[in-house]
Amino acid sequence: MKIVVDFDKCKSNAVCMAVAPDIFEVRDDNFLYVLQEEPGEERRGDVEEAIRTCPTGAISVEG
């Protein structure tokens, strides 16, 4: 599973970080950083929740 973020859509509101702070991090420069681009399969539930709750629909996965 590879995480893809559309940075043109992302508004840095950190909703994804509330779900999975070890994968998504909005830093003090107000940009979103993906800390683990290919998290293990055991994290699929959290990643799907982040996809579902991202207000701008910026997150998707490949694989």
Added chain:
Amino acid sequence: MAPPNLDHVVVVGGSLAGLRALEALRHDGYRGQLTLIGAESHEPYDRPPLSKDFLAGAADAASLALRKQGYDDLDVTLALGAPAHSLDVDARTVGVGDDTLRFDGMVIATGAHPRPLPDQPDLAGVHTLRTVEDSDALSERLEAGARMCVIGAGFIGAEVAATARGRGRDVTVLEALPQPMVRGVGPVIGAVLASLHRDHGVDLRVGVGVESITGGAHVERVQLADGTAVECEAVLVAIGAVPTTDWLEGSGLALDNGVVCDAALRAAPGIVAAGDLCRWPNAAFDDEVMRIEHWTNATEQGTHAARSLLAGGDAEPFVAVPFVWSDQYDVKIQSVGRFSGDDRMEIVHGSPDDYKFTAIFERNGRVSGALGFNMARRVIQYRRMIAERATFDAALAFAAANP
């Protein structure tokens, strides 16, 4: 108790919470008939951009759609453009126009609408903001160069003020209390919000009462209680929202500033509620009964309420640490948990002087909330401590160890 037998679930309210409920019902295996009743003629769309990018002219209407992939896979009958006007809990029927629909499961998600001023005149140029039409109308005024007077310095008033300044308009903001959002965030952060807007050229007037809004064919001025007046071509009344429960009067459901639900978001057997109108006891805060008017809550509750409906007697409680964001100028505000302006507050990271800080709040010895400007990472760290019911001292120790 066995899960209920459901053949027809009706979701009332075609916006965020209602859509998330539809999606969760299908995702969790509900295969019966599904109907969405929505007062607006649009498919569910997103509201936060209505005071931000969409109002700024930086996003188009198509980008607001909440479900870009369409509705075919949900196999739902979309009954849009007419409100439900009545509910009979015992007969299991809902009235829309001249029709009466039978249901055996219902999700109530009719949200909230702007609170009007007492005696608000029906004058051209006087606006409220909730729908895409509202945002379009306001945008037209800004396009025409209107001087803008915003009544109420809450999140929506503040965001519209910021967007209008971004479009180069003169903006006056009127706030009845001594600081913006002082009841919610206290005087220190209230003063930071005030200086943020003043730095960006807003004429912010606090502690002022509105006497009347006057004009001829079109609004011309807002008359203040202290005898002064604000000349303007557009007024936004942004003094809060009221839960949309008028259609439930006489239904037998308990209404009290929202639909009163149990811990699992059930309003009655087979009837659940979600989103801006839902009041429920939240176990994350000693079962405090709360109603939350924010995006993440509507998403999470819509999903949870659908699961409660499917689970029947075995439904799980909805336990949540509220999360809100707001964008004003180049400041990203994040706020989590539960606090008020009267609670003890400490600024634990950064400094308000450069609009980059995190504050934490204390209630009953525990850390109950956190608010940050441009410090999302810190705020989320405290959200976890709040969920774990950490003491305030533990949060202070964490702050000291992570400067």
